[in-house]
Structures are given as C-alpha cells and as structure tokens.
Amino acid sequence: MKRIHELATLIGQVSEGEGTHATAIPGLYLSKISTTDAPPHIVDQAVFCVVAQGVKSIMLNDECYRYDSSKYLMIALDLPLLGQIVEATPETPMLGVTIELDFNEISRLIMEANLALLADSHQQRSLFVSPLDDDLLDGLIRMLSLLKKPNQIGVLAPLIRREIFYKLLLSEQSGLLRRMVAKNSQVSRIAAGLEWLKENATRPVRMDELAREVNMGLSTMHAWFKAVTAMSPLQFQKQLRLQKARQMLLAETTDVATVSLRVGYESASQFSREYRRMFGLPPLRDIERLRDAQKRAI
Structure with missing residues (x-):
C-alpha cells in the first residue's frame, strides 16, 4: 500500500x-x-x-x-x-x-x-x-x-x-x-480486421469481404471477432460510427442530421436513438455536457 x-x-x-x-x-x-x-x-x-x-x-x-x-x-x-x-x-x-x-x-x-x-x-x-x-x-x-x-x-x-x-x-x-505480435495468429488477423473496418467505417461492409481481407473463413472470423472484441463486426462498425459522430459534433457546429449522414447513417432518427443508447443522452445534450466538462477542466 x-x-x-x-x-x-x-x-x-x-x-x-x-x-x-x-x-x-x-x-x-x-x-x-x-x-x-x-x-x-x-x-x-x-x-x-x-x-x-x-x-x-x-x-x-x-x-x-x-x-x-x-x-x-x-x-x-x-x-x-x-x-x-x-x-x-x-x-x-x-x-x-x-x-x-x-x-x-x-x-x-x-x-x-x-x-x-x-x-x-x-x-x-x-x-x-x-x-x-x-x-x-x-x-x-x-x-x-x-x-x-x-x-x-x-x-x-x-x-x-x-x-x-x-x-x-x-x-x-x-x-x-x-x-x-505473432504473424498470422488469429488475434493479429482480427487486429488487422479492426483497422480495415476503421478505414471503411462509413460505408456498408459485407462480412464475406471482411473475411477475405483477414484471410479467415466466415464462421471462424465471426467466432474469433466476437471472442476478442465482445461484439460482432457490425456492432463494432456501429460503435465506430457513433464515436466518430461524437467527435465531429464536438469539434464542429454541424447539425445532427448532416453528421449522421457523414458517418454512414441513412436515418437521422435511428442515429439519435443509437447515440442515446451508447452515450446516455441525445446528441446535442451530450455535446453540451462534454463542453461543460471541458470548461470545468480549464
């Protein structure tokens, strides 16, 4: 102690x-x-x-x-x-x-x-x-x-x-x-898959396309992805989109509908629902809370 x-x-x-x-x-x-x-x-x-x-x-x-x-x-x-x-x-x-x-x-x-x-x-x-x-x-x-x-x-x-x-x-x-760090281990392949998903976060992604990128069978890729990350590839992509949207809203004075489209959502209402589920508040109220916290930290 x-x-x-x-x-x-x-x-x-x-x-x-x-x-x-x-x-x-x-x-x-x-x-x-x-x-x-x-x-x-x-x-x-x-x-x-x-x-x-x-x-x-x-x-x-x-x-x-x-x-x-x-x-x-x-x-x-x-x-x-x-x-x-x-x-x-x-x-x-x-x-x-x-x-x-x-x-x-x-x-x-x-x-x-x-x-x-x-x-x-x-x-x-x-x-x-x-x-x-x-x-x-x-x-x-x-x-x-x-x-x-x-x-x-x-x-x-x-x-x-x-x-x-x-x-x-x-x-x-x-x-x-x-x-x-082991070359071609399943974990390192999933790590490569995460990077690929980040690069393609705002567009629709087919799971067989991701499996080919990491050189894994589709069922094997799903099993290891869930084991390593506790989520499916689509859930991972959704969380990436929501976090990217949060960063954009915090950095810019852009409206919610525009940001939702820029990160890959077709429906602003669906984006707002999923944003609230992840961060606990609707987008604009969450951004207001973040900015208040930043002011208190200064």
Whole structure:
C-alpha cells in the first residue's frame, strides 16, 4: 500500500491539473478527475492503465471492467471503449497513469528475451484487469519521477518503458501480448480486421469481404471477432460510427442530421436513438455536457 500511495502522491505533484494530459514523456498520460459526474470518455488505444487513487470502469459493449489501486487494466487492441469514473471527490480525486503500448517494441523484447510466440490455443478478450504487483509499481514510480528531472527523460524513459513492457510479458496475462505480435495468429488477423473496418467505417461492409481481407473463413472470423472484441463486426462498425459522430459534433457546429449522414447513417432518427443508447443522452445534450466538462477542466 505504501508504494501505491507514493505513486498517487507523484501523480498529484506532476500532473497539470484537472483532466487527462500528455506529459513530456512520449506515450505517458496522467489523469486527475475530481468528480463522477464527468461524461463517459472514449478510450480507443492499446494501453496499460493504473489507478493510484479512486475507481474507474471500462465498458466493452455490454461488459464492464472495473479497477482500482490494487489492479491494472491492459487493452491490447484499439477498440471503441467507454471509460467512466466510479469513485472520485475533490478531496480524493481519481489519480491515474496511462502508457500507450508499442507493439514494435514489445516484438523486439520478445525476440531479445527468447520468449515464445504463442499459438492460438484458446480465444480470449483483448483487454483484462489483473493484480498490480510491486515490480510494475516500481517502474511507474521511477518513470513519473523523471518528470521532475526533464534532462534525464530522453535517456532513461525509454529504458523504463521497456522494463515495464518486459514485466507485462512475464505476467499472467502475457499470452495476449505474445499473440498480438505473432504473424498470422488469429488475434493479429482480427487486429488487422479492426483497422480495415476503421478505414471503411462509413460505408456498408459485407462480412464475406471482411473475411477475405483477414484471410479467415466466415464462421471462424465471426467466432474469433466476437471472442476478442465482445461484439460482432457490425456492432463494432456501429460503435465506430457513433464515436466518430461524437467527435465531429464536438469539434464542429454541424447539425445532427448532416453528421449522421457523414458517418454512414441513412436515418437521422435511428442515429439519435443509437447515440442515446451508447452515450446516455441525445446528441446535442451530450455535446453540451462534454463542453461543460471541458470548461470545468480549464
């Protein structure tokens, strides 16, 4: 417990205030959130996340993954996820650290350490919550301490990041990381399918077309896609469209009907229904809530 308090203190000292902010260390983000009223935020990167204080949850379709200071969250694929602050107050804000996963670096580590590239022995989700151990905590504390010594970041931060990735490769959930970088594994093929769907998010997609793109049989592709992402390819595409629409509405003064067409919907009313189902409010009210949250974070 002493080490996690040390990490929480560090985050409080070096974070830039309310909200989530990039740091001087590439791929490292710090969060300080003082309320549970913040709207659900989008998480769409492969990341390693630790909460040093408070509680967060991540929604993958209808599945909820909750974690606190005793656990870490790892997301191995770029999925359309929604994050929510569960426990936080102005006196004890949620304090978190996020590191982007670099699969090129992870692949090099696997080769250097002579770790086996695992075969697809079983299907599993592409994210998980696991116990946080002292080895990972120690690496995070040393990495955040570099923010107080900016002249050392260029040399030491890449080394500490490699160490953290290496510890993840030795953890109980290392199999997913190893399958991600194994050429032609089913998991890596699904990852390629996700990227293809992102590139074609706004147009109708045939499932046999997607199966050909990832070189999988149609039934095999469906089974692995659902196992890895907890949703079907069409559900994945729908969530991509809704998140893209949310970003467009937040960035532009465009009306809802126009945005719904631009992201691939033929019916604005259907778009509004599905938007509300995903984000909890109709489009314009949700965007108003997001802008209010941004103002409070300034």
